[in-house]
Amino acid sequence: MNTDRKLRNRLLSAVPIAALAFSLAACGGAAVERPSAEEVAEGWTKIIDDAGQSDLYTDDIILCLSEALVDSEISDEDLANIADGKDIQTSTDAQELLTQVVTEAAPKCATPAE
Template sequence: MNSNLATRTRVLLALPIAAVAFSLAACSGGSERPSTGELSEGISTILEDAGQGGLLTDDQLECVAEAFLDSDISDQDLANLAAGKDEQTTEEAKTLVTETMSEAGAACAA
């Protein structure tokens, strides 16, 4: 009976520790805004895949990336772009990405 009680006590003491570890892991798994360089590379990849490689200079790509980072585009959608994926989480996000690219492309190319 004592060994059964000791085992139960150890399990009960371990549960809060496991819960804290799990919640910390869940918090750290979220997307963060990518750097300007990461976003520039991803946008370049997307343009190349669309047959528009070389459309923007490196400076213009950096300018566009900064506009994306200054926008209301979510961290997850920016992470997708930085990974070279033209994938957005919602239709609203897709519209925001398209508008931001259009406006930034024009402003940065001038």
């Protein structure tokens, strides 16, 4: 099996774990500005590092997944939490949406550009 396929398989097997790493929490607060994909990637890197999964993701994969999150229906508040390195979402629905977006984007993000 080639290295790219191994990386892709490892990433795809880790997607549910990464999605679950974002724990559920209800929180309220002031309106927040939607963070950029780069800001989300920076926070997600911290969350992944804290979960001991940094060896499963390249910077390109994290940025690709972060772009999918920013382009999705995920709320500005939930994205801001991720960008701040906080593994919390505002509701169960938000958690489910995050899991769905990551799961759908993972195959594309795990495939090296040609």
